Amino acid sequence: MLDVRKLIMLRAVAAEGSIAAAARELRYTRSAVSQQLSALESEAGAALVDRVGNRITLTPAGITLVEHTERILVELRAAEATLAGDDLEVSGLLRVGVPFGEGPRIMSKALTEVRRRFPRIEIRLVATTDSTGAGEVSRGMLDMAIISRFGVARGRHTEGLREWVLSHDPLRLCVPSSHPLADLELCSAADLVDEAWIMLPSSPLGQLTTTLCAMAGFEPQVAATVNDVGTAIGLVGIGWGITIAPEFTPADSKLRIARIPMSNLDTVRHSVLIVRDGEHLSPRIAAAIAAVRAVSAVRRAAPEPD
Structure with a gap:
């Protein structure tokens, strides 16, 4: 054998x-x-x-x-x-991978509920990325991960993984509320030729932004490059420039940001929860899955204000 x-x-x-x-x-x-x-x-x-x-x-x-x-x-x-599951007292380490600019808002309420119900569970939040999260779960480095996908909800099928799509949100142009474009109901890429941009060059979102500008006939003037969409939103809020981000990306409540629909931009961001197949039956992981999905369902029904 x-x-x-x-x-x-x-x-x-x-x-x-x-x-x-x-x-x-x-x-x-x-x-x-x-x-x-x-x-x-x-x-x-x-x-x-x-x-x-x-x-x-x-x-x-x-x-x-x-x-x-x-x-x-x-x-x-x-x-x-x-x-x-035969052990009535659920315990152990739960390693959760999140992209830190977006993940904690989705995860914190859910994992707080897991902690309330199962106080012997140790929860460890680990920084991950959209490109590495699934692989880290597959290799057993994480018990679960929440990542973003742009355009396609389901990734390439990976044997041994299970996925749940938690939410969908469209992409929006983000500008300071004092910006001349802030009151527009719809904006086109051609309106942004002379703008300063906050870019995420290594991410699918950054690549999509570059492509959108190229199709409009210009190369974006880069004011700053960052690795996290939450940081990009923060820089928009203090007036450094503009960016494109998913609509539900949180921002500091002190920042005044306008989020404007764009013509010819119908790409959607999907938030996806990933675990290893078989391990989804583990009591601690099953509890976390149920809590994350429940919180996401409430969030879809009534998105939290920035």
Whole structure:
């Protein structure tokens, strides 16, 4: 019978692309991972990896085995969660990944309720990003994550993960309330040629903004670049420039910001909750999922004012 621990090593090598990277991820030595891979190939009776220099790719047999591994791990996690459900006192560490400019407002009320019901749960908030959150959950670095997707609610299917779409909000042009455009009911990109921009160049939102300006025939004049949409909104509020952000992105109540619909911009931001399949049955994770979804449902019905 194949050893699950060796299968996990093969899965890590497939995800990381090299034995050295997989060893770091699993906290093993490189030689230990290499030896276990060789042993797994002997047990399977087939070559599972192709070694080319320091890079490794999976053979067709290796790909098939990793696909089975994902399903095996889902069942094992579900079994562990079922056993944990027999314990009347829910406890343990809950690691929650959030993009810190947006996540805490969604998560804080939900996790406060989890803490009230299950005071022995330790909650750890961990900074993550839209591009890394799903991978961190898949590798077991986080128990759950909440991320944003622009345009498409569902990402590429990842074996071993479960997702719930929590909310949808359109993108808006954000300007100071004293700005000449603040009273417009609709704005076009062509109206923004001479404006100073707060940009998020490394994010899908920043890339979308750059594309929108290019389609209008100009390159945005950048006043500042930031990594977080909440920070961008804050800089708009103190008059540094304008930005494009999801409508429900919170802002400091002291800041006066106008959010204006834009023509030719119908992209929607989707907030998505991600957990590992099987672990969603764990009492602490199931409680958190239910609370986050309930808070998000209330928020959709009656969005909080800035």
